[in-house]
Every structure is written in structure tokens, then in C-alpha cells.
Amino acid sequence: MSDVQIHEFRDQIQNAAASKSVLSIHGGGSKAWYGNPNAHSKLLTEGFHGIVDYQPEELVITARAGTPLATIEAALAEKNQMLAFEPPHFGAQATFGGAIGAGLAGPGRISAGNLRDYVLGTRLMDGQGHDLSFGGKVMKNVAGYDVSRLLPGSLGTFALILEASVKVLPKPAGTASLRCFISEAGALKVLNEWAGQPLPLSASAWIGSGDANADGELTIRLAGAVAAVQSATVLMKSTLGATELDPEIANSFWRDLREHELDCFHDVGASDVLYRLALPAACPAIDFSKLASGSAQHRILEWHGQQRWWHGPADASTQAKVKAKAIEHGGHASCFRVGNNGVVQRFTLLSDQAHSAALTAVQTQLRKAFDPSGVFATGRLP
Amino acid sequence: MNTVAPPPDLLQIKALQAKLVSALRPILAEDGLLWEPEDTIPYECDGLAAYRRMPLAVALPENEAQVSRILQICHTMNVPVVPRGAGTGLSGGAMPISQGLVLSLAKLKKIVDINPFTRTAVVQPGVRNLAISEAVAHLGLYYAPDPSSQIACSIGGNVNENSGGVHCLKYGLTLHNVLRVRGVLMSGEIVEFGSLAPDAPGLDLLAIVMGSEGMLAAVTEVTVKLVPKPKLAQVIMASFDDIEKGGNAVAAIIAAGIIPAGLEMMDKATTHAVEEFVHAGYDLDAVAILLCESDGTPEEVAEEIGRMTAVLEKAGASGIRISKNETERLTFWSGRKNAFPAAGRIAADYYCMDGTIPRRHIATLLRRIHEMEKKYRLGCLNVFHAGDGNMHPLILFNGADPDEWHRAEEFGTDILEACVELGGTITGEHGVGIEKINSMCVQFGEHERELFWGVKRAFDPAQLLNPDKAIPTLSRCAEYGRMRISGGKLPHPELERF
Numbered sequence: 001m002s003d004v005q006i007h008e009f010r011d012q013i014q015n016a017a018a019s020k021s022v023l024s025i026h027g028g029g030s031k032a033w034y035g036n037p038n039a040h041s042k043l044l045t046e047g048f049h050g051i052v053d054y055q056p057e058e059l060v061i062t063a064r065a066g067t068p069l070a071t072i073e074a075a076l077a078e079k080n081q082m083l084a085f086e087p088p089h090f091g092a093q094a095t096f097g098g099a100i101g102a103g104l105a106g107p108g109r110i111s112a113g114n115l116r117d118y119v120l121g122t123r124l125m126d127g128q129g130h131d132l133s134f135g136g137k138v139m140k141n142v143a144g145y146d147v148s149r150l151l152p153g154s155l156g157t158f159a160l161i162l163e164a165s166v167k168v169l170p171k172p173a174g175t176a177s178l179r180c181f182i183s184e185a186g187a188l189k190v191l192n193e194w195a196g197q198p199l200p201l202s203a204s205a206w207i208g209s210g211d212a213n214a215d216g217e218l219t220i221r222l223a224g225a226v227a228a229v230q231s232a233t234v235l236m237k238s239t240l241g242a243t244e245l246d247p248e249i250a251n252s253f254w255r256d257l258r259e260h261e262l263d264c265f266h267d268v269g270a271s272d273v274l275y276r277l278a279l280p281a282a283c284p285a286i287d288f289s290k291l292a293s294g295s296a297q298h299r300i301l302e303w304h305g306q307q308r309w310w311h312g313p314a315d316a317s318t319q320a321k322v323k324a325k326a327i328e329h330g331g332h333a334s335c336f337r338v339g340n341n342g343v344v345q346r347f348t349l350l351s352d353q354a355h356s357a358a359l360t361a362v363q364t365q366l367r368k369a370f371d372p373s374g375v376f377a378t379g380r381l382p
Numbered sequence: 383m384n385t386v387a388p389p390p391d392l393l394q395i396k397a398l399q400a401k402l403v404s405a406l407r408p409i410l411a412e413d414g415l416l417w418e419p420e421d422t423i424p425y426e427c428d429g430l431a432a433y434r435r436m437p438l439a440v441a442l443p444e445n446e447a448q449v450s451r452i453l454q455i456c457h458t459m460n461v462p463v464v465p466r467g468a469g470t471g472l473s474g475g476a477m478p479i480s481q482g483l484v485l486s487l488a489k490l491k492k493i494v495d496i497n498p499f500t501r502t503a504v505v506q507p508g509v510r511n512l513a514i515s516e517a518v519a520h521l522g523l524y525y526a527p528d529p530s531s532q533i534a535c536s537i538g539g540n541v542n543e544n545s546g547g548v549h550c551l552k553y554g555l556t557l558h559n560v561l562r563v564r565g566v567l568m569s570g571e572i573v574e575f576g577s578l579a580p581d582a583p584g585l586d587l588l589a590i591v592m593g594s595e596g597m598l599a600a601v602t603e604v605t606v607k608l609v610p611k612p613k614l615a616q617v618i619m620a621s622f623d624d625i626e627k628g629g630n631a632v633a634a635i636i637a638a639g640i641i642p643a644g645l646e647m648m649d650k651a652t653t654h655a656v657e658e659f660v661h662a663g664y665d666l667d668a669v670a671i672l673l674c675e676s677d678g679t680p681e682e683v684a685e686e687i688g689r690m691t692a693v694l695e696k697a698g699a700s701g702i703r704i705s706k707n708e709t710e711r712l713t714f715w716s717g718r719k720n721a722f723p724a725a726g727r728i729a730a731d732y733y734c735m736d737g738t739i740p741r742r743h744i745a746t747l748l749r750r751i752h753e754m755e756k757k758y759r760l761g762c763l764n765v766f767h768a769g770d771g772n773m774h775p776l777i778l779f780n781g782a783d784p785d786e787w788h789r790a791e792e793f794g795t796d797i798l799e800a801c802v803e804l805g806g807t808i809t810g811e812h813g814v815g816i817e818k819i820n821s822m823c824v825q826f827g828e829h830e831r832e833l834f835w836g837v838k839r840a841f842d843p844a845q846l847l848n849p850d851k852a853i854p855t856l857s858r859c860a861e862y863g864r865m866r867i868s869g870g871k872l873p874h875p876e877l878e879r880f
Contacts, residue, residue, distance in 0.1 A: 057633035058740050080639055103586075114581065116589060117558050130829040138738040139770040140555065140810035142544050142593045143818075143825055144853065145837050149557075149589030153581070170639030173685075196501050196523065198610040198679060227681030280578035281500035306580045331579040351583035358571035362840050363585055369836025382584060 002064070005048045009160060010129040012043055017127060017373035024378045025156035027066060028093030031102050033337060035155045035380035043160065045097050051075055052163055053137070060120060060137045062165040065097025072096055076168055084112035084169040088258045097161045103153025106258035107203035107221065110195075110303035112169070115152050122148040123163040127371025137165045150366070155381040158370045174226035175202070176233050177250035180242035181215040184208055184285040184301070190240070191220075191304040192281055199232050200224030205257055206301040207264055212287040216299070219245070219253060257302070260337075264298040269311065272297065273338045275322050275350075277308040279331035286329075288312065291321040314338070323350035349382035398481060399438045402461055406441055406483075409451045414489075416440040425484045428469045428476040429531070432733075432781070433816050437464070437478035442486045446564070446572065446602040449485070453600060453847075454570030456483055462846045463568070465596035467507060467539030470531040472734055473815030475543070475595045475851050485600060487538050493517050494603065501608045502561060502578070507538025507601045511545075514606060523608040526553035529811070530719070538601040544593030546811040548644045548718075551769035552677075555811075557592040559607045565591070565599030568842040573599060590837065595813050596848040598841040612677035615643065616687055619714045620694045621668035621701035625649070628670035629745035631697035632768045635674065636741065638693045640686060644675035645769030646718050649748065652763040652776075656717035656724040664717055665701050672699075672768065673718060675711075721765040721776070729761065729778035733790045737801030738772045738810035750800050751775055758793040760786065772810035773801070799824055814852040822852070823859035831859070 016023050026032070026042040049066035056079040063072055069089055076082055086106030087099040100122075105114045121135030135141055135148040151161055182190070187206040194201055202223035208216030220236060222229045236242045245253070256262045265274070277286075281304065288299055288310045300309040312318050319335065326333035332351030355363060371377070403417050416422050417439040427434040438461070443449045456463050462482035469476055478484050491508035498521045503514055511532040515524040528547035529535055535545070540556045541563055553559070562576040576588035591598055622628035632645060648656070648671045653664040664671060674694070676686040687704060694702055705711035717724075725732040739747055748764060755762050761778040775797055779790040798808040798821045808814070808821040822831070834853040838845065854862070 055740070055742065057637040057742060059636060060740075103581075109580065113554070113558055116586060117554070126829075126833065132827075132830050132833060134830065136805070136807050138740060138772075138806050138810070139551070140546050140738050140767075140772045141807040142811060142813050143807045143809050143822060144814070144830070144834050145598075146544070146557075146589050146593055147833065147837065150585070150587075153586055170636075170641065173639065192499055192501075196498060196521070196608075196610055198612055200682075225678065225682035225685045227685045228679050231679065231681060278577075278579040278581050278583075281502070282497070303580055332577070332583040334583070349583055355584060355587075356571075356573060358567055358569070359573050359587065362567075362573075362587070365840035365843070366837060369833055369840055 002048065006131060006162070009043070009048075009125055009162070010131070013125060013127065013160065013375055014129045016041075016375045017129075020373065022377055023375055024380070025101065025160055025376070027095030027098030027101075028068065028091065030089060030091030030094040031098055034102060036382060038378040038380055040378055045095065045160070048162065056081055058137065059139070059168050060165050061168055062137060062163055063096050064163050065095060065161045067096045069094040069096055069099050080171050081168045082171050083118070083166065084108055085115045085118055086258055087115060088260070090259060096164065100152050100161055100164050101154065101156050107205065107254050107302060110204065110306065111202045116149050118167045119148050119152055119164060120167055121165040122151060122161055124151070124159040124161050126159050127373055127375040131162070135165070139167065153381070157376050157378060157381045158367065159376065172202070172223035174229035175221065175223045176229050177219060177221045177245040177253070178233065178236050178240075178242035179217060179219045179245055180240040182218050182240065183215050184212075184299070187216070187218045187301070188285060188305045195304055199235075200228045203254065204302065204304050206305075207262075208299045210289055210297050212285070212289050221250070221254060264300055265309070267298065269297070271314055272311045273314045274336045275310045275312055275333060276336040277310070277322070277326045277331055277333045279306055279308065279326065279329050281306060283329040283331065286325055291325065292318045309336075319350055327351065395438070395481060398461070402438055402459065402483065405455050405459065406439070406452060409448055410441060410443060414442045414444065416442070422484075425466065425469070425478060425486070428466070428471040428474060430472050430474040430477070430815065430817055432787070433474040433477050435478045435480055437480070437482055437484045440484040440486055442489050444489045446490075446566065449487070449600055449602055450566045450570045450572055452483070452485060453566055453568055457568055457570060457844060457846060460844070460846065462849050464848050465542070465600045467536040467542070468510065468534050470535040471539060471543060471813060471815060472736070473809065473813040473817040475813050475815035475848070477816050479850060487600065487602070488536070490602065496521070498523065500578075502605055503608055504603060504605045505537055506603055507541070508536050511535050511537060511540055518608055519611070522611050524611045525606050526559050526609050527556050530722070537604050537606065541592060541601050541604055542594060542596045543811065543813045546767070546770070546772070548646060548767065551645055551767070552641050552643045553609065557589060560588070560592070560604055561607060562605040563588060563591055563601055564603035565601045567599050568844060568847040572602070578605065593813070595815060595852045597838055597852060598847070600847070612643070614680050614683050615675055615677040615711060616683050617644070617673055617675040617705045617711050617714050618687060618690055618694065619703045620672045620674065620699040621665040622670045622672065622698070623668065623700045624698070625669050625748050626745045627698040628672055629742075629748070631672060631694055631699065632744060633741050634693050634697045635690060636769070638689065640689055640693070642674045642686070642690065642769060643677040644673065645767070646673045647671065647744070647764075647766055647768035648718060648721065649764040651761065652721055652765045653717065655728050655763055656720055659724040659727060660716040660720050662713050662717045668700065673714060718765060721763065725763050725776045725778060729780070731779050731781040733777040733779065733794055734812075735773065735775045735777065735794050735797050736809045736812040737798050737806055738770065739801050739804045739806035741768070741771045743804040743806075744768060744771065747773060747800060747804060751797060754793055754796055758789045760789055760793055762793070767810075770810065771806065795821060816851055819852065819854045819858070820862045822854050823862050828856065831856070
């Protein structure tokens, strides 16, 4: 079956190259809204599925692009392992290839690293239909350039991912989630201080209302050796007055946060969009209410404040202010998701030019090396 | 020895050298440019001393502006440039090019900034790996990747090799511990990869620069992550009377859901060689010795040591000792850390390999290496990062005997091909450099290598930055293919060849 599909992929890519047309790689469609929209013909990966190799003691899983992400996670859970970067699904149809192409990570990113860090190797098809393999299934590999790690976050604009091998980790022996109410500045301070100590901090989320001065709800996840989690739990209860969450409630909270399914993500004005800010560790509290008059939207801080979400007006003036704020603090911002209201049609990268002129030229040539005819040039990644 | 182009006319070289020296002298300090052979000879090789070449000149800039100017001038003059850090690399990645310049970044050795709140340090490329951890020790932080050469190797070199170390199983490679890299392209343009934020906007180019062996950009500044120093570390030393049991114990620890801070193995030949040297009290009857380290809070360590001990006992360890204090922990490690000097004591020369294989094949590869020892009539010590499957066979030979060196090279190539066959790679952390460039023809097909060249040309269209390393040309692979045909058969007929 797989050989037939490889031939089909090759035919579709080579035909597109010959006719100078563009193909939009499409897995389950769960993240079709992410990135710039495009109306090009689709290259469907859904039929190319299955786990190719999974040896729990090697801490590696290799699967085809169209494999449902849920299938991968279920196979890992059976052996008490996991994808430590906790990729968001954003829909039941999410595929493994789509998760890698999007390059997104969930709450565990702050302690475990991003998706790119876990990609060990890929089998891909370039814009000429060549079936290529880079990296491998081993932890350490410095043979040749690390081509595989260019693909996460490239939104299908470089090559078709056929298969990928990613590193997996054992589930932690112990976990606990704690919650308390604290100011935004107080939360940022305590999280960054604790992150510099040998504590089993695994994830954090601070959710505040539109009132910049009011306390918000801080949730912390601890994960590691049972004894370490226990002693950190005692510390956090005594320093923050935090209470421990019921494990089931905690699990749904972290899952809903990852999937943007918490109420604070839904409670959005009709003309609002979801802004994402990626910021350095030292970035202080940002008063979003000053960026748009009359806005009283939630602020959601993840990754010890390095990833912040804010629903705000879609207008150009707000976009400019959000962008300026992010750049002022050494980060970048994007208009991550628009509501179902159709007000804003486009995903916009709000950082100043992502790369200097020299690197822009490098990037253009890199794309040509993978895809000389521009088969994957959907423009989805700005 | 490695194939080199025939030497061009000596007068021509002298003329080019004079031209290069006069172009670079005005922009560098008095002692920033070397071209007399007695001054440039220390730069003729890196840590892989079997491969040597003299460069036209060596430039030692003191700042990024000078690096940029040097590259611009060489770009205009069409002179190839080989960037060099501390010169501890083990694959000849910093071996000079006869008609090229060596760009030493050793004088860029300032620690620019340390921020305990953001847990980052900004350092210049010439800063030694260990110097970073020493500079932040008072804050309870350290820089995690710890290659064996950490006392001498520099962070710029670590970026270019994506260096690992004993603790990378738990704490990751250089890639996982660097946020941002500043560098200069061959054109002289200054660029930045990565971001202090958790991701960079647009396409992420940091990963492609990691481990690029000085072929894409000359590194001028690195922002590293610092992590909290564990309060305690303890190590288990387990003996095995059978190599199979030892290999299986490694897989069993990982399968039990434990990621040790270090998981290293030594074979019998190694323990015998090092015991004489360090007197650590190793079990000399053991066929293999496994060192399993745990670090963290005292409670965490106690819990993990207990779990690992149980797994090792079940896996059939013939003896288990747990370090009782820091002195004993260091004694247990002393043999592992001194394996290289010990090899140097029992043989005139040794050749260190660096293949990586899936963990489950450790015993298979060790048995094959044992057979190769007989075939090539050379001894081999096996000491390696078992947790990562990253093998470091040390082939013992006498370099004064050309036939022994030739056999050692063949032995090494055979090991690397076995690694590829077992689903692994020819280099886990030392890089391809000049040493393993032929083995790249075995690991990658023509189209993969062509894409590597595409990446190279995107950063360096003139192909002047360390151009003869890491990625073999099509003709080189064709020639290598002819060399390796024996008995009319190509090795690995399943691989596509052209």
C-alpha cells in the first residue's frame, strides 16, 4: 500500500512542478486555519498512515505523516511513555505530520523543550519527487546538516514529510498540580525564581481578567520523582498558600489549556482575534487594557510568561500596538487565530521582518534547494 | 591517509600568501596574523592529529567587526576559510586548506552577560565550555552539555559540532541548550539565528547551524541556557559477566521509565587498561561494567538509585556497588574519564570512533568489533555512552608502522558501516570533518548529498567556508565506491548508488 502511495505523491508533485502549480499539504485539516490561508490544490496525507517502528526502550517512535496524533499518543501511553512537548491537536483529526509541520507545543514546552528538539529524523519528498531520508532513529547524530529540524513549523512550505522519528520520554513517576491566586507580576517573579532552582516544575499557567491590577489564577504542574514532587508540593503550599488539585480536574485543565478549550479562550468578542506573544524569560507584566480602549479580555500566560495569549480587537491599530509591545520586550507576536466571525481573513506575523536581508536571501535559496519549482510555495508561512 | 589535491606551484602559493597577508594586516592587531611556518605549525591539525596541512595564514581577530572584515576580504579574493575554535575536534573539521586561511576565534573569549533571573549567559565563541559553568557556579546554575574535552573545548566549537557529553541523555545536546547564535556569513554579513523568546518568528534556522561544522557561518556570540545545579549525584557501578546481559540492562533501565543522568559502559579490555592507571577498584573479572548516575534532590536520588538497582539486579548484574560519597563517586568515574590517556599508555596510538546505534544492538556491535580485532590484528577498547547508543571504540595501533595505520583506518570504516547497517549513524557527536567524509557516501544517497550541497550554497554561494569538510562531492563518493568494491561486490547492495 505504502509504495503505491509514494508513487502517487511523486506523480502529484512532479505534475505540479511541470505545470508550475502549487500544492497545499493537508493532513487531518485540524489546523487548516493556522497560517496564511491559501486556495491551492491539496496534497492529502491522510491515507499514508501507520506506526512504522516503536521500540519503547529506544525512546523513539517512527510513524507515517497521516497517522492520527491520537493513535500515536495511545500507543505511547500503553507503554507509559509520552510526547513531552505535548502538541496541541486542535481537533480529533490531527495527524502526526500536521503536528510536526505546525511545530506547536503545549504546556510542557517550558520544561521539556519544543517539538523541534524531539525530531530525530525524517523521510521526506522534495519538490522534485525525490524520496529522501535525514537524521535517524538514534539520539545523537551529527552526520550531515540537520535537515529534519528545518521542517517543524515550516507549515508544509519546504517538503512533504512522509515519515518522522521523534524522541519520546517515560511518563513521570509522580505529578501534582497546585493552584493559588496571585498578581501577574507576583506569578512571573516566583516562577522565574523557582525555575532557577532544582525543583520539578513542569508547566505553569496564569489566567487573569481584563483588570490589570486584579489577582489571577496561577496553576503549577510538578512532575518528576515521587519524592521530589512531594517536597515541592509542601513548599508551594506553604509559600503560596496553594491548594492541590484533584488529579482528574488537573488533567482536564492542562488538556483544555493545550487545546484552547478553557472558557477564557471562548469568551471572545465578535470582532476579536487571539494574539500570541512569544517573549524572553525576563519580560514583565504587560497591561493589555492599554492597547485597546474598552477591552476587558482575559490574559493567559503560559511557559512562565514566555507565551502569552490575549483576545483583542482585530484592527490595524491594535495589531501595531501588540507588535510594538512584543518587540520592545525582545520577542515577537502573531495574530494566531481568528474567531468564527470572519472579520480577519489572514494570519499575520506581527514581528518586524523576521530575518535580516542576508538571512532572507539564505531562506530563499534554501527553499530552492528543497523545491526548485515552488511546488510547496503556498505562502502559508509568512 | 586522506586524499589531497596535488600541491600547486610553490611560487604561486607564496604570491597568494603575500597578497592575503597584505590585505589582512591593516585590519588586525600586530599579533593577530600569523604566516611564518614556525607560527602557523600549531594550526596544521586539530584533535585528529593524523590529518595535517599547513594553511597560507592564520588570522586571530578580537571582535566581530574584524571577523566580518576578514571574511569579506577572503570572499573577494576567493580564498577559502577554515574557522577554528580551541582545536580539540576529533574529526579534522578544523584541518586547514593549503591555499586557505585559518580563522581562529580563540581571542573572542569574553563572557558578555550572565542573567540569573532569565537563566541565560551570553558568551563569545572562544569561551571554554567549563568556564561557563565555573562563572555561574555561585548562582547555583551550570551549563549542562559536558563533552569530555570540556576543560579545553570552546562553545563556538560546541555549536559547530552540536556536542554532547556524559550527561546529554538527561540534559540534551548543545542544540537543546542554546537559545541564540550570532555569526558572520562568508559574505561578511552579520546574522542571528534563534531568539531569546521560546521560538523565533518565521522559519527556524538555528537547528541547521547547529552541528554545521563551520561550513555555514563563523560563530561570534552564543546565548546559552543555564540550568539549576543538582544538589546531589550518586553513581551505581554494576558488573556483568556477559556482554549480552550488560547491553540488555541498558535497554531495561530505559524501558523501566528511568532517564539516568549518565549511563556509560566499559568493556573488559578498557577496565583492565584503566585500572592499572587509576586504581579505582574495578571488577577485573567483569566482561562489562556499567556506570549509572542519578542526580537531583537527595530524595529524588534515593528513589532513582533504588529503582535502578532493582532493574540491574533483575538484568543479571554479577556485582553492584553504589557510591557512598562524592570522593567514591569520582573514583568510580575516574576510569571512564581516563580511558583515553590509559589507551595512550598501552599503545603508541589510538583511533577513536564515534558511531551511534539503537541501544538494543549494543551487544551485537561489540561482538562484531571483537571479530574485527582478529581480522585486522589490532586491539580495541570499548568505552561509550551506552544510554545514547553512542559508541567510542578506541582502535590501538602504532602510527610508525604504515600498515598498522592503514589497518586501523579500515577497521574504523568497517565499524562505521556496521553502525549504519544496524540502523545507526557514522557520527554521534564528533562530526564528519575530513575523517568520515567517505563514510558519508555510505550513509546518504546522491539526492540527500545534493540537498546538503543546496543548504551549503544557500549560506555560502561561493563555497569558501570550510568547503572540503563534512559533505562529500559526487565524484569523491564515486571514487570511494570503486575503492570499496571487493570481490566484485559493493558493500550494502540495498543502498541506491549512481
